[in-house]
Amino acid sequence: MFKKVLIANRGEIAVRIARACRELGVRAVAVYSDVDRASLHVRMADEAYGIGPAPSRESYLVIEKILGVARFADCDAIHPGYGFLAENPALARACVEAGVTFIGPSAAAMEQLGSKTAARQIARAVGTPTVPGTLDPINSVDEATEIAREIGFPVILKAVAGGGGKGMRSVASEGELASAWRDATSEAQNAFGDARVYLEKYLERPRHIEIQVLADQHGHFVYLGERECSVQRRHQKVIEEAPSPIMTAELRKAMGEAALKLARAGNYTNAGTVEFLVDAQRNFYFLEMNTRLQVEHPVTEIVTSLDLVKLQMRIAAGEPLPLCQEDIALRGHAIECRIYAEDPDNNFFPSPGKILDCGVPTGPGIRLDEGIYAGWTVPNEYDPMLGKLIAWGRDRKEALARLGRALEEYYASGIKTNVSLFRRILASRDFREGAIYTRWLDDFLSAAPTTENRDGNEDTATEQAAAIAAFLWHTSHALGASASETLAIPESKWKTEGRREQVDREP
Numbered sequence: 001m002f003k004k005v006l007i008a009n010r011g012e013i014a015v016r017i018a019r020a021c022r023e024l025g026v027r028a029v030a031v032y033s034d035v036d037r038a039s040l041h042v043r044m045a046d047e048a049y050g051i052g053p054a055p056s057r058e059s060y061l062v063i064e065k066i067l068g069v070a071r072f073a074d075c076d077a078i079h080p081g082y083g084f085l086a087e088n089p090a091l092a093r094a095c096v097e098a099g100v101t102f103i104g105p106s107a108a109a110m111e112q113l114g115s116k117t118a119a120r121q122i123a124r125a126v127g128t129p130t131v132p133g134t135l136d137p138i139n140s141v142d143e144a145t146e147i148a149r150e151i152g153f154p155v156i157l158k159a160v161a162g163g164g165g166k167g168m169r170s171v172a173s174e175g176e177l178a179s180a181w182r183d184a185t186s187e188a189q190n191a192f193g194d195a196r197v198y199l200e201k202y203l204e205r206p207r208h209i210e211i212q213v214l215a216d217q218h219g220h221f222v223y224l225g226e227r228e229c230s231v232q233r234r235h236q237k238v239i240e241e242a243p244s245p246i247m248t249a250e251l252r253k254a255m256g257e258a259a260l261k262l263a264r265a266g267n268y269t270n271a272g273t274v275e276f277l278v279d280a281q282r283n284f285y286f287l288e289m290n291t292r293l294q295v296e297h298p299v300t301e302i303v304t305s306l307d308l309v310k311l312q313m314r315i316a317a318g319e320p321l322p323l324c325q326e327d328i329a330l331r332g333h334a335i336e337c338r339i340y341a342e343d344p345d346n347n348f349f350p351s352p353g354k355i356l357d358c359g360v361p362t363g364p365g366i367r368l369d370e371g372i373y374a375g376w377t378v379p380n381e382y383d384p385m386l387g388k389l390i391a392w393g394r395d396r397k398e399a400l401a402r403l404g405r406a407l408e409e410y411y412a413s414g415i416k417t418n419v420s421l422f423r424r425i426l427a428s429r430d431f432r433e434g435a436i437y438t439r440w441l442d443d444f445l446s447a448a449p450t451t452e453n454r455d456g457n458e459d460t461a462t463e464q465a466a467a468i469a470a471f472l473w474h475t476s477h478a479l480g481a482s483a484s485e486t487l488a489i490p491e492s493k494w495k496t497e498g499r500r501e502q503v504d505r506e507p
C-alpha cells in the first residue's frame with residue numbers, strides 16, 4: 001500500500017478520500033487554493049500545500065502544480081476525485097513520467113472509453129447495445145434527412161463534442177429537421193468550438209441507469225449493480241438511488257455483463273461507470289462511460305457494503321480484487337440527495353456565503369458526506385455542492401422515510417440550500433412510485449402549481465410550520481428540553497418573531 005497520497009481535489013470528495021487514507025494508514029496530503037485555506041479537506045489532511053489563486057485554471061487544474069507538490073511532499077500516488085483533472089489523460093500520463101501512481105485508469109483506457117464516439121465504436125464492436133443511429137458525424141441537413149427517414153422519427157441530434165445536453169436537439173418530424181440542425185450545430189460550435197453533430201433515434205422518457213464496474217490490474221472485472229439517476233435538473237443529477245426501482249435480476253445481469261464487455265475491450269482498470277438509457281420496455285442502450293469515481297458512489301457502497309475509494313487505492317497499488325462476481329450481494333435500498341448552496345426560490349441561483357450554523361442528521365441508516373462546517377464560507381469560485389445526504393433502508397420505502405426524516409434534521413443557516421426541493425420531490429406521487437425518467441424533474445418543476453399540489457406537495461403554510469417546528473426542535477434540543485416542550489407553541493411575540501427570522505434563513 002502507498003505511504004502518502006496526494007488528493008488533487010477539494011470539498012466533500014477530498015474529505016471522503018482523506019477518510020479512506022486514514023483507514024488504510026496512508027498519509028493524506030491536501031492541496032488548496034487561496035480561498036480554500038480554511039476548508040475542511042485541509043483540516044482533515046496530514047499535510048496541506050497551497051497551489052495558488054482561487055480560479056481552478058490557476059490552481060486545481062494545473063498539472064505541474066499538482067505534480068510539484070507530489071514530488072516535494074514525496075507522495076507515491078495521486079487521487080483525482082471527480083471533476084477538475086479526474087478525466088484528463090494528461091494527468092495520468094504525467095504521473096507515469098513522474099513515477100507517481102495515478103489512482104484511476106491508464107491514460108490510454110481513459111482516452112478510448114472516455115471519448116463518446118470512440119466508446120460507441122467499441123460498444124458496437126463488442127455487441128453492447130447502442131441507440132440506433134450514426135457513428136460518424138453528419139455533413140449536411142440532406143444527409144441527416146436521409147438517415148432520419150431510415151431510422152424513423154422522432155430522432156435526436158447530438159454534438160460530437162457534447163456534454164451537459166449542449167448541442168442536443170430532439171426532432172419530432174421531418175419539417176423540424178432543418179431548424180433543429182441549425183440550432184444544434186451553432187450551439188455545439190459556441191459551446192465546444194466543434195459544430196459536428198450525429199443523429200440517433202430519440203427515446204421518449206428513458207431512464208438514466210448506470211453500472212458501477214471495478215477492474216484490477218490482473219484482468220479481473222466485476223460489476224457492482226446499478227444506480228438509478230433519472231432525477232436530474234438541466235442535466236445535473238439531483239437524486240440517485242440503488243437499486244433502480246425498475247430493476248430485475250435478469251436485466252441487472254444483462255446490463256452488468258454488457259458494461260464489463262465494454263470495460264474489457266478498453267483494457268479498463270480501477271473504478272468506472274457505464275451509463276445507459278433504458279426505455280419503457282426495459283431495452284437498454286449504452287450512452288457513455290465515466291472513467292472516474294462518481295459523486296453518487298455512496299449509494300453503491302451502501303448496498304454492496306464495499307468501500308470504493310479503498311478498493312480504488314488497492315487496485316492502483318497492484319493488489320488483486322478481493323472479491324469475484326458471485327461474492328457481490330446487494331442489500332436493501334440507498335437514496336442520495338445532492339445538497340447545494342443554491343436558492344430553489346430564485347431559479348436555483350448559487351448562494352455562496354458564510355455558514356453560521358449547521359445541523360448534521362444522524363441516526364439509523366443515515367450517512368452524510370460533507371465538506372463544510374459552521375463558520376466556514378462557501379467560496380463562489382467552485383461548484384456550490386455542500387455535500388450529500390444518503391439514507392439506507394431495508395427497502396425503498398424505509399429508505400425514503402429515513403431520508404425524509406434526515407432532511408428535517410438538516411439545516412445550514414446563513415446561506416440558501418436546495419433542501420426544500422427534496423421535500424417537494426419526496427412528497428410527489430411520481431417519485432414515491434418510482435415513475436421517473438430523464439426529463440421528469442424538469443417537467444415537474446415547470447408544471448403548474450395545481451399539478452404540484454395534486455402530486456401531494458405540502459403547501460407553503462404547512463412547509464413553514466414544519467420548518468418552524470424543526471427549528472424549535474433544534475433550539476430546545478440544544479438546551480436539553482424534553483420532547484413535549486419541543487412542540488410547545490411559542491408564548492411570546494418576541495420569541496415568535498425571533499424564531500421566524502431564524503427560520504427564514506433556512507430554505
Ligand code: MV4
Binds near residue numbers: 164232
Ligand atoms: C438521449 C435521450 C433520448 N434519446 N438520447 C442527455 C445528455 C446526454 N448525455 C444524453 N442525453 C439524452 N440522450 C436519445 N437517443 C435523452 C437524453 C436526456 C437525458 C439523458 C440522461 C440524463 C438526463 C437527460 C435529460 C434529458 C435528455
